[in-house]
Amino acid sequence: GAGVSQSPRYKVAKRGQDVALRCDPISGHVSLFWYQQALGQGPEFLTYFQNEAQLDKSGLPSDRFFAERPEGSVSTLKIQRTQQEDSAVYLCASSVTGGEGQPQHFGDGTRLSIL
Amino acid sequence: AQTVTQSQPEMSVQEAETVTLSCTYDTSESNYYLFWYKQPPSRQMILVIRQEAYKQQNATENRFSVNFQKAAKSFSLKISDSQLGDTAMYFCAFMINSGYALNFGKGTSLLVTP
Numbered sequence: 001g002a003g004v005s006q007s008p009r010y011k012v013a014k015r016g017q018d019v020a021l022r023c024d025p026i027s028g029h030v031s032l033f034w035y036q037q038a039l040g041q042g043p044e045f046l047t048y049f050q051n052e053a054q055l056d057k058s059g060l061p062s063d064r065f066f067a068e069r070p071e072g073s074v075s076t077l078k079i080q081r082t083q084q085e086d087s088a089v090y091l092c093a094s095s096v097t098g099g100e101g102q103p104q105h106f107g108d109g110t111r112l113s114i115l
Numbered sequence: 116a117q118t119v120t121q122s123q124p125e126m127s128v129q130e131a132e133t134v135t136l137s138c139t140y141d142t143s144e145s146n147y148y149l150f151w152y153k154q155p156p157s158r159q160m161i162l163v164i165r166q167e168a169y170k171q172q173n174a175t176e177n178r179f180s181v182n183f184q185k186a187a188k189s190f191s192l193k194i195s196d197s198q199l200g201d202t203a204m205y206f207c208a209f210m211i212n213s214g215y216a217l218n219f220g221k222g223t224s225l226l227v228t229p
Binding site for chain 1: 152158159160161162208215219
C-alpha cells in the first residue's frame with residue numbers, strides 16, 4: 001500500500017485480556033517505530049526496529065508490552081493482561097532509514113480502550 | 116533529556132488570516148532536527164515541515180513556514196492564508212542527530228473558522 005496501515009482501527013478489551021495490534025509499514029522502509037498517545041497528549045516513543053532487529057525498547061511501559069517484527073516488514077505490538085492505564089492510541093510509523101532526521105510516516109493508529 | 120514545550124493549548128483563526136504556533140525546546144545537543152506534524156480528527160500524523168538545526172535558513176513549504184531561533188531554542192510555525200482544512204492538532208517534535216525517536220510536545224489545537 002501507499003502508506004502505513006494499522007489494524008484494527010479500534011479495539012475494546014476487558015481488563016486482563018491480551019491484545020495484539022498490527023502495523024504494516026511502507027514497502028521498503030527499514031525502520032519502524034511504535035508510539036503511545038494518551039488522550040490530550042503528544043505521542044511518546046515505545047520501541048524501534050531496524051529491519052527485524054529491535055534496537056530500542058526503552059519506552060515500553062512494562063514487561064506486559066512486547067513488540068516483534070520477525071521478517072522485517074509487518075510488526076505486532078502485544079499487550080498482555082491489559083490494564084485501564086493502557087487505554088490510548090497506539091501509532092506506528094516507518095521511515096526509509098532510522099535517524100539523520102529522516103521523516104517518519106505515520107499510520108492512522110489503533111485506539112485501544114480497556115474496560 | 117530533551118523537552119518540547121507548546122505553550123498554547125488552543126488557538127483560533129479566521130479563514131484567510133495568518134496564525135503563528137509557538138514551540139520551545141530544551142537540549143544540550145548542537146545538531147538536531149525539528150518537525151511540525153499535523154493531526155486531524157482522522158488521527159493520522161502528517162508531516163508539515165522539517166528543519167535542520169545546522170541550517171540557518173528557515174524552512175518553508177507552501178503556506179507553512181517556520182521561524183527558527185537556535186539561540187533562543189524556539190521553533191514557531193506560521194500558517195498563511197489559513198484554510199478550513201488546516202483545523203487540526205499541531206505537534207512540534209525534536210530528534211537529535213544521533214538519534215531516531217521523535218520527542219513531541221503536547222500539541223496545539225488549531226480551529227480555523229469561516
